[in-house]
Amino acid sequence: MKYVCRTEAEEIYNELLNEYKFSLEQLIELSGLGAAQAIAEAFPLNSEMKSCLFAIGPGDNGAKGLACARHIKHFGYSPVIFLVSELLRPSFINFQNQCEMSDIPCLEELPEAEMIAENYSFIVDAIYGNNFHPPIRPNSAIVLDTLMKYKLPICCIDIPSGWDTDSGYLKNAIQPNVVISDIVPKYCVSTIDGIQHYLAGRILPPMLGEKYELNLPQYPGHFMYVKIN
Amino acid sequence: MKYVCRTEAEEIYNELLNEYKFSLEQLIELSGLGAAQAIAEAFPLNSEMKSCLFAIGPGDNGAKGLACARHIKHFGYSPVIFLVSELLRPSFINFQNQCEMSDIPCLEELPEAEMIAENYSFIVDAIYGNNFHPPIRPNSAIVLDTLMKYKLPICCIDIPSGWDTDSGYLKNAIQPNVVISDIVPKYCVSTIDGIQHYLAGRILPPMLGEKYELNLPQYPGHFMYVKIN
Numbered sequence: 001m002k003y004v005c006r007t008e009a010e011e012i013y014n015e016l017l018n019e020y021k022f023s024l025e026q027l028i029e030l031s032g033l034g035a036a037q038a039i040a041e042a043f044p045l046n047s048e049m050k051s052c053l054f055a056i057g058p059g060d061n062g063a064k065g066l067a068c069a070r071h072i073k074h075f076g077y078s079p080v081i082f083l084v085s086e087l088l089r090p091s092f093i094n095f096q097n098q099c100e101m102s103d104i105p106c107l108e109e110l111p112e113a114e115m116i117a118e119n120y121s122f123i124v125d126a127i128y129g130n131n132f133h134p135p136i137r138p139n140s141a142i143v144l145d146t147l148m149k150y151k152l153p154i155c156c157i158d159i160p161s162g163w164d165t166d167s168g169y170l171k172n173a174i175q176p177n178v179v180i181s182d183i184v185p186k187y188c189v190s191t192i193d194g195i196q197h198y199l200a201g202r203i204l205p206p207m208l209g210e211k212y213e214l215n216l217p218q219y220p221g222h223f224m225y226v227k228i229n
Numbered sequence: 230m231k232y233v234c235r236t237e238a239e240e241i242y243n244e245l246l247n248e249y250k251f252s253l254e255q256l257i258e259l260s261g262l263g264a265a266q267a268i269a270e271a272f273p274l275n276s277e278m279k280s281c282l283f284a285i286g287p288g289d290n291g292a293k294g295l296a297c298a299r300h301i302k303h304f305g306y307s308p309v310i311f312l313v314s315e316l317l318r319p320s321f322i323n324f325q326n327q328c329e330m331s332d333i334p335c336l337e338e339l340p341e342a343e344m345i346a347e348n349y350s351f352i353v354d355a356i357y358g359n360n361f362h363p364p365i366r367p368n369s370a371i372v373l374d375t376l377m378k379y380k381l382p383i384c385c386i387d388i389p390s391g392w393d394t395d396s397g398y399l400k401n402a403i404q405p406n407v408v409i410s411d412i413v414p415k416y417c418v419s420t421i422d423g424i425q426h427y428l429a430g431r432i433l434p435p436m437l438g439e440k441y442e443l444n445l446p447q448y449p450g451h452f453m454y455v456k457i458n
Contacts, residue, residue, distance in 0.1 A: 020330050021323035023254040030258065033453075040451040074431060075451050094250035101249050102434040202303060205331040222269040222304050224262075 001228070002214050003190040006165035009130045012184060012204075012212060020205065025091055027183075027203060028060065030224070032067020034200025035157050035180045038225035039068070040075050042155060042178045042196055043122050051078040053120045055110075055147060057127035057161070058085045059092075064157055064182065065126020066095035070102050080120070082107040084127050084143055110146055117150035125154055125174050127161035130186060134170055136162045141172050148175060158182035159189065180225070184214055200225035230457070231443050232419040235394035238359045241413060241433075241441060249434065254320055256432060257289065259453070261296020263429025264386050264409045267454035268297070269304050271384060271407045271425055272351050280307040282349040284339075284376060286356035286390070287314045288321075293386055293411065294355020295324035299331050309349070311336040313356050313372055339375055346379035354383055354403050356390035359415060363399055365391045370401050377404060387411035388418065409454070413443055429454035 004012070016022045043049050054069045056062040062083070069079040081104055087093050100106060111119070125147065127140070136144065144162055147154065155178040159165060162173025168188040179189050183201040199217060202224045209216055219226045233241070245251045272278050283298045285291040291312070298308040310333055316322050329335055340348070354376065356369070365373065373391055376383065384407040388394060391402025397417040408418050412430040428446060431453045438445055448455045 021326045023252065023320070023323070025252040026254045026258045029255045030262070033259070033262075037451040071451075074448070091252070094252070097250045098434075101436070103436060205327075207330070207332060219303070222266040222300075 031201040034224040035068040036071035038198040061129030063092040113149035122153040125156040129158040197229040260430040263453040264297040265300035267427040290358030292321040342378035351382040354385040358387040426458040
């Protein structure tokens with residue numbers, strides 16, 4: 001299986017949008033759904049594994065987190081969302097609206113680390129994805145630090161926030177327990193040991209997989225995610 | 230469980246679009262995916278159950294069929310599409326483009342009934358849905374007649390083509406083996422005996438279900454469809 005660099009990931013995404021004519025909302029919806037289904041396997045629903053905090057970034061990765069939170073809610077979990085900064089596009093605000101109208105609370109401030117550890121059983125990191133360019137800005141560093149303080153399990157959508165797709169871990173970045181790669185696994189994920197690794201976002205037409213020689217694992221039956229490690 | 234009339238189905242759909250701010254592509258994508266997963270249960274994939282003919286109408290129902298065909302292709306089936314008439318919106322043409330670029334053949338003419346029976350193991354009817362208003366036009370009547378001639382199993386997305394949501398079966402309409410209701414079951418489906426009935430399009434926020442007193446069956450786990458009968 002190939003782990004792609006940032007440029008290649010961007011090329012594939014742009015091809016899906018411009019040549020295959022997928023709408024951005026369509027891609028985000030499928031990615032969010034696949035991630036939600038992988039989360040349902042990684043953190044099986046029960047009375048102690050129900051409430052979760054979604055940290056949402058301003059871009060695509062955040063919008064995928066919002067779609068994921070909505071589906072997780074349908075599955076019976078109790079997600080709560082926190083927007084790390086303002087969403088960048090009107091269509092992303094629509095995803096936020098869908099969450100709010102689906103009765104998912106949106107926190108105005110990030111709680112203290114102790115409160116997070118008390119109230120949630122796991123964290124979903126949907127802050128930064130493939131578009132993130134280092135360095136980590138000071139206000140984000142505070143958020144990442146708070147999320148990691150009490151060693152609650154952290155599940156990252158696509159890329160752990162603060163990591164660089166090509167060069168990997170950076171100081172103060174998220175240290176994940178679970179990573180759900182989106183559409184194609186990114187290079188930085190290949191360097192992480194001891195995590196559960198899923199692939200979701202079952203979108204890629206076979207021809208595009210062949211063109212980029214991705215050699216992705218086969219999704220089982222009609223499942224929208226596949227476990228890699 | 231409530232079976233809704235056409236007006237109520239339209240109200241719910243418009244609420245999803247206008248109040249919940251779902252994009253039409255998002256809804257179509259989720260409906261198409263849920264239908265594809267239900268088909269994978271109703272017609273389990275094997276060497277004799279692989280090739281299928283999708284009859285695609287010009288509106289929403291047709292676009293859901295196109296999304297469904299793309300997912301079915303990812304699951305390992307060999308779908309072929311036939312457009313009964315020109316697609317009504319540019320975004321529906323994008324769904325067609327996604328099919329063609331996913332190596333799904335698009336037939337220019339509907340084959341003779343005998344050829345259909347020889348080459349395909351089942352038919353997916355995505356011609357008309359809730360927006361269909363009788364009567365069946367003569368050119369559609371010919372298509373419906375050809376599809377039904379050899380008693381190949383027919384799976385209908387949302388509503389069997391040619392049925393009226395409120396008054397049910399009309400002469401020359403499709404007689405289905407499987408119906409996959411989309412988001413909410415429509416009234417006409419309640420009057421059909423001896424079919425397999427699924428609900429897919431797991432989109433409805435709980436509050437909307439309560440508002441319309443739908444009392445829908447519970448989807449199992451993270452599945453995007455549920456079997457009703």
